[in-house]
Amino acid sequence: DTAVSQTPKYLVTQMGNDKSIKCEQNLGHDTMYWYKQDSKKFLKIMFSYNNKELIINETVPNRFSPKSPDKAHLNLHINSLELGDSAVYFCASSLLTPYTGELFFGEGSRLTVL
């Protein structure tokens, strides 16, 4: 039983296209996140939602728009894709806010923009 699942696992697309990545957690956690892992393997927070409300919004281009229809789902939509968007995107969840809670990560979605 997958705790945090995200789809698709791989995504190859052309510059300028719009794409979405979906994430679902069945752990009953209140907080969900999107992280970006670049080619240097550094994990960087993009967004965080707590009970469907946005609580962290890092300096991310507004081409990236998260949506949380309920506390078990957090989707990421990306408009007008650019080459620099190529990375692995990880969804994560935690029972509490990060400074107390363990982060549970999905398997990642590898986005390649050509």
Next chain:
Amino acid sequence: KNQVEQSPQSLIILEGKNCTLQCNYTVSPFSNLRWYKQDTGRGPVSLTIMTFSENTKSNGRYTATLDADTKQSSLHITASQLSDSASYICVVSARGYQKVTFGIGTKLQVIP
């Protein structure tokens, strides 16, 4: 500025040998420190958590230490196995902040 630095960046060891990974941080006020293991192509998984009052904690062949005075942590792996090949990421939380601070990780390769 909150920062987490890890060393070495990469490490190759023979199967069966021990190794120690280092993490130095400037995060303040300190809440806790976690070590995550990230296998290639997978998401990170928490190995252990260290709070302010804890000096040592073990999880099987993994032993984490914390020196809150010098703001240093280490992860010691005993009798390494091929399955230990992964990136090990140090993550530090500050009290009262929503975000955690990630290190860039140490890439460990265990060879036969």
